[in-house]
Amino acid sequence: MKTHSKPTHKLLLGISNSESYGFHPAAWRLPSAPDNAFTDIDVIIKKAQMAEQGGLDYIFYGDRVFLHEDLNERSPLFASIEPMVLLSAIAPATKRIGLVTSASTSFNEPYTLARQLRAIDVISGGRVGWNAIPSYEPQAFANYGKPVPSSDKKYERLHESVQITQALWGSWQKEAGEPDKASGRFADMRYIQPINLQGKQVGSYGPLQIPPSKQGQPVIFMPFASGKSIEAAALYANAMVAMPSNIAEGKQQIAIMNDMAKQVGREVNEIKLLAFLNLSLGDTEEDAVAHRMTLDSQMGMDWIMGHLAVVLGINLDPSQIDTPLTETQIASLRPRLRTPQSHKVIELAKQGKTPRQILAYGLYEPMLNLIGSPSQAVDMMQEWLEQGACQGFTLILNDNQHDLPILIEQVIPMLRERGLRADDYLGETLRDHLGVDEQLGLDSRIVRK
Numbered sequence: 001m002k003t004h005s006k007p008t009h010k011l012l013l014g015i016s017n018s019e020s021y022g023f024h025p026a027a028w029r030l031p032s033a034p035d036n037a038f039t040d041i042d043v044i045i046k047k048a049q050m051a052e053q054g055g056l057d058y059i060f061y062g063d064r065v066f067l068h069e070d071l072n073e074r075s076p077l078f079a080s081i082e083p084m085v086l087l088s089a090i091a092p093a094t095k096r097i098g099l100v101t102s103a104s105t106s107f108n109e110p111y112t113l114a115r116q117l118r119a120i121d122v123i124s125g126g127r128v129g130w131n132a133i134p135s136y137e138p139q140a141f142a143n144y145g146k147p148v149p150s151s152d153k154k155y156e157r158l159h160e161s162v163q164i165t166q167a168l169w170g171s172w173q174k175e176a177g178e179p180d181k182a183s184g185r186f187a188d189m190r191y192i193q194p195i196n197l198q199g200k201q202v203g204s205y206g207p208l209q210i211p212p213s214k215q216g217q218p219v220i221f222m223p224f225a226s227g228k229s230i231e232a233a234a235l236y237a238n239a240m241v242a243m244p245s246n247i248a249e250g251k252q253q254i255a256i257m258n259d260m261a262k263q264v265g266r267e268v269n270e271i272k273l274l275a276f277l278n279l280s281l282g283d284t285e286e287d288a289v290a291h292r293m294t295l296d297s298q299m300g301m302d303w304i305m306g307h308l309a310v311v312l313g314i315n316l317d318p319s320q321i322d323t324p325l326t327e328t329q330i331a332s333l334r335p336r337l338r339t340p341q342s343h344k345v346i347e348l349a350k351q352g353k354t355p356r357q358i359l360a361y362g363l364y365e366p367m368l369n370l371i372g373s374p375s376q377a378v379d380m381m382q383e384w385l386e387q388g389a390c391q392g393f394t395l396i397l398n399d400n401q402h403d404l405p406i407l408i409e410q411v412i413p414m415l416r417e418r419g420l421r422a423d424d425y426l427g428e429t430l431r432d433h434l435g436v437d438e439q440l441g442l443d444s445r446i447v448r449k
Contacts, residue, residue: 008435011385011420012272012392014058014100015051015407017044018078023278024398025074026298032401039081045093047400054408055424057433058098058129060221060241060394061086065104066139073299084116091124098430100129100221105161106154107135107144111204113161114168117218118210126214126429131221131241132232134158153201155228160199162220162236163442167195169217170441171207187211215429216440224253224273234260235446238436239272241394243367250275250389265445272434275390277381278369280362280398281406285372291402292360292371304359311342312349321356325349362398374410382420 020038021027061083083101121128176191195206222233224242244250282288397403
């Protein structure tokens with residue numbers, strides 16, 4: 001493994017494109033929303049190109065292999081029509097931005113994973129990342145005609161799959177060389193060798209029939225989730241996508257990750273923690289809240305009011321949605337230990353905000369979020385970075401059509417003014433963008449399971 005020495009941005013930044021219209025359930029209903037954003041490849045490519053114009057490090061495609069949402073009410077969430085296929089279309093339409101896709105180890109064979117990801121990595125010039133995940137949903141296993149395995153079996157297959165996939169990537173070494181017409185040798189077969197690995201669940205003989213990309217092999221992303229997930233990430237991940245709800249939690253997750261990485265022979269902060277951040281943007285905070293209320297107005301409010309009542313610990317009648325809480329109600333409010341948003345909710349209620357206005361701050365969402373101006377978004381990201389709570393963010397926009405232009409035209413320039421982002425890409429590959437060490441094949445430092 002070669003140590004990465006190229007300069008990188010102080011704040012790493014990617015964007016989730018898994019949500020065709022945006023994370024908000026009603027984003028697809030606005031007049032400005034493209035009618036077929038879920039399936040229109042031109043719309044999908046245009047979003048990727050806009051993200052690249054902003055100099056973002058990567059676009060991220062989460063994926064589900066089953067229909068999760070009730071489409072009577074909303075568009076599909078955290079899913080695409082098929083991410084590998086999409087990336088093969090996006091790759092030639094972009095030049096620098098990283099392309100990260102989820103692909104489950106529960107259903108894909110290592111040879112297929114290695115071949116497909118390597119192919120897109122070569123086509124894109126070394127810009128691919130693989131979010132290596134096991135599946136857990138019964139619906140997903142049902143779609144592949146399989147029973148849900150035990151947690152031990154699920155992660156046994158993940159470990160075998162990642163190791164064999166990486167071994168296949170290393171089965172064609174750079175020393176095999178380029179085609180040489182003068183000598184008549186296309187490649188030196190001494191450096192293209194079988195791996196002949198067989199685990200308890202998966203195996204492959206090899207070698208892979210595709211040469212390395214400019215970055216050697218794809219960057220490995222993994223989620224910060226269960227103990228078994230973190231253990232796997234400590235062994236294989238270059239970056240972790242995580243959902244800390246506050247700075248203290250982010251710092252704790254980094255400490256856990258660093259401790260586990262050191263135990264298997266890796267360096268401190270070698271694995272980048274990239275927090276999910278849900279954004280609703282406006283020129284001012286008032287504009288952002290107003291747009292969020294426009295989105296909320298497109299859907300029934302009763303269920304959200306019910307959630308707010310739980311957070312506040314009081315009864316709320318839906319007819320009171322535009323009426324500030326009474327002094328008696330406010331006096332009875334207490335923060336709830338298991339609901340971090342309750343502090344912000346109480347603060348807004350004391351300011352005289354109505355339930356509709358409080359809800360427009362997205363306080364019922366399961367992840368870190370901000371509804372506000374570009375400067376507020378930049379302040380928040382800078383604070384998290386300087387406090388050591390993450391190395392960067394994967395941004396999720398509530399309304400792509402509205403929020404993406406503000407992100408590119410206002411937030412990114414402000415990050416650059418503060419020295420948190422360079423004026424342009426600092427390299428060609430995803431490893432360059434993230435400051436990740438070069439790798440081809442298995443990491444020789446790691447004691448593998």
